[in-house]
Amino acid sequence: MTKSLMLSGAMILSAAFTMTACSGGDAPAQSTKADTKPEATSGGRDQIKIVGSSTVYPFSTAVAEAFGKTSKFKTPIVESTGSGGGLKLFCSGVGERHPDITNASRRIKTSEVELCAQNGVTEIVETKVGYDGIVFANSRKAPQLNVTLQQIFLALAKDVPDGKGGLKPNPYTRWNEIDAGLPNDRIEVMGPPPTSGTRDAFVELAMEGGCKTFPSIAALKSSDKNTYKAVCHSMREDEAFVESGENDNLIVQKLNANPKAYGIFGYSFLDQNSGQVQGATINDVAPTFENIADNSYPVARSLYFYTKKAHVGVIPGLQDFLAEFLGNRASGPDGYLADKGLIPMPQAEHEAVEAATLALTPLKMK
Amino acid sequence: MTDLITSEPAAMPADWTVRSPHRIKRARAETRFRLYGIVAIGIAVAFLASMLLTIFIGGAGAFTTSKIGLDVTFNEQVIDPSGARDPASFRGVNYRPLITGALAEVFPDVEGRQDTRALYKLISTGAVYQLENMVTENPDIIGTTQRVWVSAGTDTNLYLAGKIDPDMPQELRQLTERETGWIETLKSAGHVKTDINTSFFTNGDSREPEQAGILGALMGSFFSLIVCFVIAFPLGVLTAVYLEEFARKNRLTDFIEVNINNLAAVPSIVFGLLGLAIFLNVFNLPRSTPLVGGMVLALMTLPTIIIASRAALRAVPPSVREAAYGLGASKVQTTFHHTVPLAMPGMLTGTIIGMAQALGETAPLLMIGMVAFIVDVPTSVVDTATSLPVQIFLWADNPEIGFREMTSAAIIVLLIFLVLMNLLAVILRKKLERRW
Known part of the structure; x- marks a missing residue:
């Protein structure tokens, strides 16, 4: 009796499952088609889409959230794709399927502007968000490091000058082999992978900055640009430099566990975790808010976002979002983005950027 | 025959009370092997315990x-x-x-x-x-x-x-x-x-740890799984029934079978790329939505469901089918009145386990834009959404210290759902399964 009951129960249950599965299978499929079709033709997306750099992501999301809460528009969605990936998506075309804004932790490249133009994205509005410093940090349990750009280059480059005008593979394994004043520890640095904008900026500012202090290499810049770039932009690939993914938080935690290691990441992570990690002074300048803002810290870069002009007025709220982002409340000197670790532009520059963006002045590459 | 019997008494019956060196060695090997087993289990349990402990200690504060x-x-x-x-x-x-x-x-x-x-x-x-x-x-x-x-x-x-x-x-x-x-x-x-x-359970994502909640991600996962189930379950079961009950054994069906088994081992990111190329770029379905997420996850769980369903069908004894044929039932009647209902508990178990696997998947969702900051809680399959594991990934990347315990808390929620789904599978199997 119980067995047959159970069996019939199983049958009813399974029948119910298959029935709901079948009927349910049709219903959503049809309704979604009905929902998306008119959208695709009339351009009816009512939500701003933002993609791009993981460094700008914390700031972009903060503005998106405030915008969603204080305006009548939906909260924009922000995807973290990396600067390069974001620009690729951004440049893929005009229309509601393509993002409206892309964040970048470096400036757009000429090749990317060309790609955009090929796909009909001709008018791009460039907006500087503010500044970010790249810090070379270690755990607070160890003493603070004081290095020069040249020492950073010697520690992390693939090839270093051999003193006879040529190059040799990087021989250094300990910091004090580079300079007796540096600690007697193994060189162990964690940093972002090549897809990251932070890595691009670090290579360009710190590595190249240290590289060109050698007259023999600096001379290459005018004579053989490709070799110059290859020498200055190549990071070593042995265990002294470890690519630790895009997750800066993870680097902070690893530094905590290993006081002898160093990490490369954005200033906002140092700012939020100042109780656990400290930034090395580079060329005798400490990575502080003031030093990055007045450009005396050598490894500082600008952060940008790019807006598709063709989408303004089509996607509801895009213009208002720009106004929110550039308002004093957000990116101004006392704005909430400064609380999130952004280094705001000086008042005059901020006003100029705000005016240019709100007037939708298109970007011109020099 | 007689040889065997007559030759027996020649050998002395073994005296099991004497501990010969050979037997001592054998007994030691036995004990040693048991010890290895216990140590192996012990190490596994210790890893699990320390993982759960860190997560629970880290995440308790967020509640x-x-x-x-x-x-x-x-x-x-x-x-x-x-x-x-x-x-x-x-x-x-x-x-x-x-x-x-x-x-x-x-x-x-x-x-x-x-x-x-x-x-x-x-x-x-x-x-x-x-x-x-x-x-x-x-x-x-x-x-x-x-x-x-x-x-x-x-x-x-x-x-x-x-x-x-x-x-x-x-x-x-x-x-x-x-x-x-x-x-x-x-x-x-x-x-x-x-x-x-309470806001942890009632809010969507936020950039402020004390305002951020899991509901948006939970609903995103829920809608994705619904879509996934609605697509993968009927397709998987029908494929399994056809291959097991109706299809002739030939090169073509063998080829299909090999491919299904291979698909089950394909890394999930590949399905994400497929979703990006087909669902987004060819069919122009909306990016970052549970609809596309569910479709990608369905592709991923389909092989699991097919394999489990075929195993369940194979476990139904042929006597049931033969009895039905004997009473004049057609092939379709036999299959859908007898074989499939009897195999259903096994099929459902396989499906639930496949869905639990889909619940924990992040990689394919990366490619279709579900890894995003989304504040509004989704209300349908075409609203933009994230999912539970994606939310964990995103929170783990936020600079604010407050998000660390949020990350652990989100992991706890995900683990609870995984345990519940697996428990459901076990209960279904225990309650409904018939043994022959």
């Missing part, structure tokens, strides 16, 4: 939150200067003066823009929306003074949870000496209480 009680005067001049009591006009009012006013009552000696700003930061920026909701729900409170428990600010929360070391030098901490002093004053005056963090 409670500090609330700060403020005696807020709902000033009519601020909220509704016209006195019209129009509910629409309550939205968009700046409620901040109400909070700064209430704080000024507790700290009458704090003055100046910088100082009041610092004082206001002790309170969550979400507090103004709480007041707005209170007024909208009950306009009668305008003009009265009420004790309102608002969320503490991010840093206040950390301090009250003991996560900010008061011995650390001032400039390295999130809160200065004076600010911790203010918190202590509030505490001693009975303005601080610890409460269950």
